[in-house]
Amino acid sequence: MTKKYQDVIDLINQRIDKQSYLPGDKLPSIRSLSTQLGISKNTVIRAYQQLEANQRIEALPRSGYVIAQPAIAHAAQPEPSYVDLMTLSKDIMSLPPSRQVLATGSAHPDTSFPAIRSLYAEIGRHSRYQTHIPSHYQLPPGNEVLLRQLVYINQELGITTSAQALLITHGAQQAISLSLQALTQPGDIVLVESPCYFGNLLLLESLGLQVIEIPASPSHGIDLPALAKALDNWPVSAIILNPSFNNPTGYLMSEPDRRQLLAMTGEIPIIEDDVFGDLAYGRRPPPLKTLDTQDRVIYCNSLSKTLDSRLRIGWVIAGKYQPVIEKRLMTDNMGSLNLMQSAVGAFLSSGKYRQHLHKIRRSYARKQRQFTRILCESLDQYAWLQGRYLISQPEGGFLCWLTLPEHADSEILYRQALARDISILPGTMFSTQPHYQHCIRLSFATFTETPHWLNGLRSLADIIATHLKPEASLH
Template sequence: MNSHNKYLMAEHFIKQQLDEGRLVVEEKLPSIRSLSHQLNVSKNTVIRAYQELEAQGVVYSVPKSGYRVRSDDETIKPLLEPSSVDLLSVCKEVLTHSQEKEWLATGSAHPFIDTNAIKSLYAEIGRHSRRQANLPSHYQLPPGNDQLIKHLRKISQDLEVNVATNEIAITHGAQQAISLALRAITQPGDIIAVESPCYFGNLLLMQSLSLKVVEIQSCPKSGIEPIALKEALETWDIKAILVTPNFTNPTGARMPLHKRLKLLEVTQNIPIIEDDVFGALAFDDGIAPLKSLDKQNRVIYVNSLSKMLDSRLRIGWICAGQYQAKVEKFLLCDNMGSLNLMQSAVGEFLGSGKYRPHVQKMQRLYQANLKLFHHHLTQSLNQYPELVGQYHAVMPQGSFLLWLMLPSKLDSWAVYKALKDHQISTLPGTLFGTSGQYKNCIRFSCSNFLANSEWKTGVEKLASIIHHQLTTQ
């Protein structure tokens, strides 16, 4: 390339990083010095490239800080057509529990349970089990156990969701809550807008309810793009929106307040289902949920205890606002009754005063785990010169999930299969979209990370398999 046009190479490099998701909205670009060294061009060449990108509205300069990727409104990608979902077979394979001890267990998003609080919880379940053996049998009718509802209201209030006890219904996990919400506001064949990438469990719900999905561009750091959503709403007859403002699964993205307000503005009166299962695991004071910002009573709020306590409890709750009566009718007609034992025992545990200290402890643990895992992962990947600067590991501000974006030619399903042979579990990015558009991505769960040599060796093996898969294409 002519030396005069070398800046085009640098410009193309940055644009490719953006297209493949390794640079995201508001992220700082590489320094002029580091990029000139990486591309073996002069500093003036990089400066010219950055100036050209700024003129195109792709990046903007920050005095004494360098350049950053310009905000969402100017970087919206073309919309995908609404589509049906067909993920059941691949999800069943991934979700099948392995009987073998895993060397590196980063696949399943289950919380850390080896704590005194969880031991107390199961002791409480044992006591209630023995007690119920001497009580007359009866159904626990919706909306659920009174004591449990009272404590779930307190948990919701801590998250800035101010609802009365009669506005809460207990469900069989968040999955059932979202399913009930979708049934209350949609019909088979309707179009639902979801963030992209989207949690595969939610995509499976769409499949089971015969709903079509339109995937809305989302930033791995700041969540769904309201401008892209607005364009979709103007293009298709979208009946509802399913969104996770706090720490989406898989990316861990969190929507800033201004985006939440913009989302409420552009969606007008369309129902919104807010999935907040990771909301209590923020590493800071948190951000007001959509439910608390909603002035029209159209946000259906969904949460569960699965990520804070234990996934096996299967206790979720829904605050469905104007749709609450319909949701409770479905609960009664579908189930007749709920899990008496689990509801009464968990209600008793939540009244013991052990819940909040446990959650605070988990916040600190998961933040430390993510930092350590991120360090080991980047250190291991950077052993391979071909991978340096060619990936992006997104560090969230809460939860325990980490999203790794790799070059577009990577096949994360092939990586998943190869890792499985070494008792290393991950989740391939192909699960989180309807058309395989995230096949170059991998989701990790760091909840059970252990700072020992076994994990370090496992991460090194993971990096070597990623490198091998990329270099043998």
């Protein structure tokens, strides 16, 4: 029988190898881990001492232990690959909403707030008005009233812009797609964080682009040393980043890391996906766009996560790349949604949007705490799960990332949960490699502390526990 401290060593090593822990991540305290695993503090101390001797972790004065940087000679070198996710993604995304009794797999916002009712009343008024004016296309850059309101929204984010420098798009997805088309040719290499939002991976697949995935920690984001090595080894044409309350993990990149990333990437264009950025529970670092002194960050955002995904109102601030993106926008669409743009412009002009943001930020912060507590309590009912999983606790947005023991199969869990009318997203959707087979993305956007949700989360925990029960628990 293996010694207890060796079990702890194996557990930490597995999490490092599976990228559940990344260089710089802080390990649980000795007291915390001993409580989680039901073992003595001396056992944890001995395990940590051995891991430190093996150069897997480092002790920081008065700060506990963190994951060590890997030796350069042995560090994994990410390589370009093509994306092949369409079949899996189409199967999961085509699930009818009526089947999703517990919609933890959805990345749609909570639309139960009063401002959303006001928004749709405004859309109704504008739909009636449309019958009294001649039919016409809403040409780029977009509706003048909406453009002015988006200028104000960006100013509050610290981005100084003008209506002439904004292009309204069919959601942030089109903004990112047009940006990639402006920057790349088929076969070019694009660098992304890993795990990466599957929608961006699907764009790379549709455009015939290669991708290099750089590991990203659920706590602080992309691994900058790994990024530097990739840039040294490969001709990268563009970088896509979602640095504020990232989809899927919820991580928030610090301002020093943002500045370091800009400094180390030279003149490579960066596409900043900031759709969750306005959902900070507290203060958040400034967007990359505000730190950019070379006019190479293309800023993409939308109202899909703060108001309603169905609006399909996004925008792009492209700087020197605007002329070519505007040309593509014109030729692709020959005009945009007149009704939606005029109605949303009027709604934003009412002043209700700012009040709405204050409400949803507080709501999502509360839901995150409640959701995490209940899910952890439900999982901890099973002795063989205690201390064997990690759940990210983001400081904004409404998504979190559940990391299970390495032998878990999230696609099997997806199908088993679906059979009980629970939607989750398997980690395999967020990478071209099988790194996240044991991970699940969850949403707490519509969570309420009701019997419906409580029973649903208990059912999800039961599905996970049954799936993992064959492995002996760690004692």
